[in-house]
Amino acid sequence: MTELLSAAQMRTIENAAIDSGDTTGLILMERAGQAIVEAILKEWPEWKQLPRHAVVLCGPGNNGGDGFVVARLLQQQGWRIDLFLYGDAERLPPDARQNYDRWAALGSVHPLSGPQNIARLSPDLILDALFGTGLTRPVDEMLVQVIGQVATMRGAAGPSRLVAVDMPSGLCSDSGRQLVKPDGSSGTLTAADMTVTFERARLGHRLSQGSALSGKTVVKSIGLDQKVRDLVSGIELVKEARSSSRRLAKSTGAHKYSHGHALVLAGGAGRTGAARLAARGALRIGAGLVTLGVPGSAQQEVASQITALMLERVDDGDALGQVLEDARINALCLGPGLGLSRARDLVTVALTSGRACVLDADALTVFSDDPQTLFDMLHKACVLTPHEGEFARLFADIADKLATPATTGPAYSRVDATRAAAQRAGCVVLLKGSDTVIAAPDGTCAINSARREWAAPWLATAGAGDVLAGFITGLLARGLDPMQAAEAAAWLHVECARKFGPGLIAEDIAETLPLVLRKLT
Numbered sequence: 001m002t003e004l005l006s007a008a009q010m011r012t013i014e015n016a017a018i019d020s021g022d023t024t025g026l027i028l029m030e031r032a033g034q035a036i037v038e039a040i041l042k043e044w045p046e047w048k049q050l051p052r053h054a055v056v057l058c059g060p061g062n063n064g065g066d067g068f069v070v071a072r073l074l075q076q077q078g079w080r081i082d083l084f085l086y087g088d089a090e091r092l093p094p095d096a097r098q099n100y101d102r103w104a105a106l107g108s109v110h111p112l113s114g115p116q117n118i119a120r121l122s123p124d125l126i127l128d129a130l131f132g133t134g135l136t137r138p139v140d141e142m143l144v145q146v147i148g149q150v151a152t153m154r155g156a157a158g159p160s161r162l163v164a165v166d167m168p169s170g171l172c173s174d175s176g177r178q179l180v181k182p183d184g185s186s187g188t189l190t191a192a193d194m195t196v197t198f199e200r201a202r203l204g205h206r207l208s209q210g211s212a213l214s215g216k217t218v219v220k221s222i223g224l225d226q227k228v229r230d231l232v233s234g235i236e237l238v239k240e241a242r243s244s245s246r247r248l249a250k251s252t253g254a255h256k257y258s259h260g261h262a263l264v265l266a267g268g269a270g271r272t273g274a275a276r277l278a279a280r281g282a283l284r285i286g287a288g289l290v291t292l293g294v295p296g297s298a299q300q301e302v303a304s305q306i307t308a309l310m311l312e313r314v315d316d317g318d319a320l321g322q323v324l325e326d327a328r329i330n331a332l333c334l335g336p337g338l339g340l341s342r343a344r345d346l347v348t349v350a351l352t353s354g355r356a357c358v359l360d361a362d363a364l365t366v367f368s369d370d371p372q373t374l375f376d377m378l379h380k381a382c383v384l385t386p387h388e389g390e391f392a393r394l395f396a397d398i399a400d401k402l403a404t405p406a407t408t409g410p411a412y413s414r415v416d417a418t419r420a421a422a423q424r425a426g427c428v429v430l431l432k433g434s435d436t437v438i439a440a441p442d443g444t445c446a447i448n449s450a451r452r453e454w455a456a457p458w459l460a461t462a463g464a465g466d467v468l469a470g471f472i473t474g475l476l477a478r479g480l481d482p483m484q485a486a487e488a489a490a491w492l493h494v495e496c497a498r499k500f501g502p503g504l505i506a507e508d509i510a511e512t513l514p515l516v517l518r519k520l521t
Helices: 005-021 026-043 060-078 093-103 143-149 208-213 225-234 271-286 298-301 319-323 340-352 371-377 388-394 396-403 414-425 464-476 482-500 507-520
Strands: 053-058 081-087 125-129 161-165 194-198 216-220 239-242 261-265 288-293 312-314 329-335 355-360 382-384 428-431 435-439 445-449
Touching: 005 225, 026 194, 026 216, 026 239, 053 161, 053 225, 060 093, 060 125, 060 161, 060 329, 081 371, 093 298, 125 143, 143 340, 208 312, 208 414, 239 396, 261 271, 261 428, 261 464, 271 288, 271 464, 288 298, 298 312, 329 340, 329 428, 329 464, 340 371, 355 464, 371 388, 371 414, 382 414, 382 482, 388 396, 388 414, 414 428, 414 445, 428 482, 435 482, 435 507, 445 482, 445 507, 464 482, 464 507, 482 507
Parallel strands: 053 081, 053 125, 125 161, 161 194, 194 216, 239 445, 261 288, 261 329, 288 312, 329 355, 355 382, 382 428
Antiparallel strands: 428 435, 435 445
16 A cells, blocks of 8 residues: 655654755755656656746745756756745745755746736746645635636647646645635635655645645655655554455355355345345455345345345344344445334344444434444444445534634544544444545544546446445455455445446446456456
8 A cells, every 4th residue: 555644744754864864955855856847847748849938936935945946957958937936035944045046046036926927927837836735824815816827827839737846835735625714715726737746645635625636646756765664664644545466365275155244234125226236246346145134025126136146034133133143144234225214223233243344324324313322332343434424414523623614734634534433433434435535443544536547437326335335345254354345445446437437337336346356466
């Protein structure tokens, strides 16, 4: 897995490298500038043909220092540069000030006083080196106007390209949220074509507005990879959800019971489709056996629809208890199409059994009026898979905090919210969305982004979440721990949608899984 860093963690890494004598801030700034230029020319190789024109917007901190380096390097390659500084040069940090002086010996520094003094320009490149990851307060209205103005600037050979250093200005790098004034007012920020950051992506590149406004995120090395690894060994970082062939492989000589027996509980007549989708997902992802627990009213309906899946009659909690006398059943899925009338009774019996459980949809909604009753029954082998509405019903105060406008950074994020929910529930929580976050009670956390180059808009279809619940259940049956199962399932879910593409319906997700698994192995 790939780690994602907060702004504070990246500062810790940089400071550790400098304090150890391995490097200096000035060297790191030079490497950052070189990496940005390399990324730009790799993305737009036609810009190697001169003449070219760049507008560089530098801020009052070290992000601005990176901008001075880029300006100098591009000018040395023959570019025409218009550089604007927001703030007072006398108050720049030492390393940024040295690079300011180096640039000032080569070219002019214009004060950034408003959009009017850049509106007349028509550059190929606009470099946003205003704030980056260090932003902790809303940008002022003048800068919002400047950022808006750059979107309309057009070069001689076509649209200007906007490249951000570390993070598009105006966004909190830990949450991906726009920082706004206390009254909630804010201007509209402009999406970058590309954001260049260093060593690892930041949390904000994968969360909320950040994943949309960062454009293509390019991660470049500036020689600190070992320091990142040292930090990883001592601190539990947020990671990007992935799966591995090792976790999903089946050994030669194993039999069906070696890979677990999953039980998926279905709703009544006319409401069994969601459970059948979940059960199919559990079977496709490798559970050795999958049984549908169905009320008597729906037995004939389900029996006519299934082949590899098995069928048991489960009308109520007592019947479920009898089915669970089979100790080989080791993972349960409750919620998809279950219906509210039976859900509380069935969930109570399922949780009391101590088996691994995935709770989704109706199995969560039925406890909206009394979430604590659910929390008191949950155990560490459970996974909750709420969408934002279900999350708000179970964790109302946490959801309210997340919905409150962000006025200072680091802002409260989906990572913070999901971690808090997992700690309260005492089990893994998977908060669904295009930036799905998975967290365990001990703080372990992963993000599965389905935006930008990982976009899977076709998942916005009825039943997709039911298949995800089935994937998790199947992996729990196979023996993966809840965090591993949720991470792998979320990633595979998106990969299936991306593999299939337009026209996807929920039934296609599980049927596409073999193609994804074959590529993975």
